[in-house]
Amino acid sequence: MTDLVVFLGPPGAGKGTQALRIASEFNLAHISTGDMLREHVKELTDLGKAAKSLLDEGKLVPDDLVIQMLIERLSYEDCLGGSILDGFPRTLPQAESLERISNKFPVRKVVVFEADKDELIKRILLRGEVSGRSDDTEDSIRVRLEVYQKDTEPLINFYEDKGIVSKINAVGDIDEIYKLISKEF
Ligand code: AMP
Numbered sequence: 001m002t003d004l005v006v007f008l009g010p011p012g013a014g015k016g017t018q019a020l021r022i023a024s025e026f027n028l029a030h031i032s033t034g035d036m037l038r039e040h041v042k043e044l045t046d047l048g049k050a051a052k053s054l055l056d057e058g059k060l061v062p063d064d065l066v067i068q069m070l071i072e073r074l075s076y077e078d079c080l081g082g083s084i085l086d087g088f089p090r091t092l093p094q095a096e097s098l099e100r101i102s103n104k105f106p107v108r109k110v111v112v113f114e115a116d117k118d119e120l121i122k123r124i125l126l127r128g129e130v131s132g133r134s135d136d137t138e139d140s141i142r143v144r145l146e147v148y149q150k151d152t153e154p155l156i157n158f159y160e161d162k163g164i165v166s167k168i169n170a171v172g173d174i175d176e177i178y179k180l181i182s183k184e185f
Pocket of ligand 1: 011033034035037054055056058059060061062066086087088089090094135144
């Protein structure tokens with residue numbers, strides 16, 4: 001059962017928090033391309049060096065690099081029982097890369113996190129105070145929200161055409177939102 005469940009939504013919508021909990025309750029691998037990229041930056045790998053300024057500015061890392069990183073990650077043993085993709089795909093080419101491996105790793109469901117822009121900005125600024133994430137600044141947040149609207153939001157239609165989208169209101173009590181999402185598993 002190597003199915004994939006995609007968590008899709010704007011920055012600050014709580015995808016990471018919910019993905020961690022769901023993955024541990026349902027024994028799924030939690031694959032966050034953002035976490036993986038931050039690890040590369042920390043470890044000063046070639047990929048990390050290429051990605052650092054893009055991450056800080058809130059821009060996307062080039063598709064080919066992220067796709068390669070993701071495909072390699074899916075070959076790990078912990079993905080054999082299914083995975084949650086948190087932050088991938090973010091562009092049409094990335095979604096198409098998943099189509100190409102859909103024999104082995106079919107996308108079973110896409111959970112779309114919905115929240116309004118003001119709420120997201122508020123949350124990310126709050127998170128930045130504790131996370132120390134170098135991209136949780138006001139400038140970077142604006143870029144990330146724009147990038148989301150332009151590059152990532154169109155994927156909702158892409159997956160709606162396949163009939164596998166569930167939309168979740170991502171504003172409110174974390175435990176209530178968790179309950180809503182867990183019904184999808
Ligand atoms: P996240 O932790 O998901 O908010 O991602 C943080 C940053 O990592 C993003 O703003 C991008 O710079 C980069 N990133 C993460 N996932 C992707 C992806 N699928 N494609 C391109 N860039 C990504």
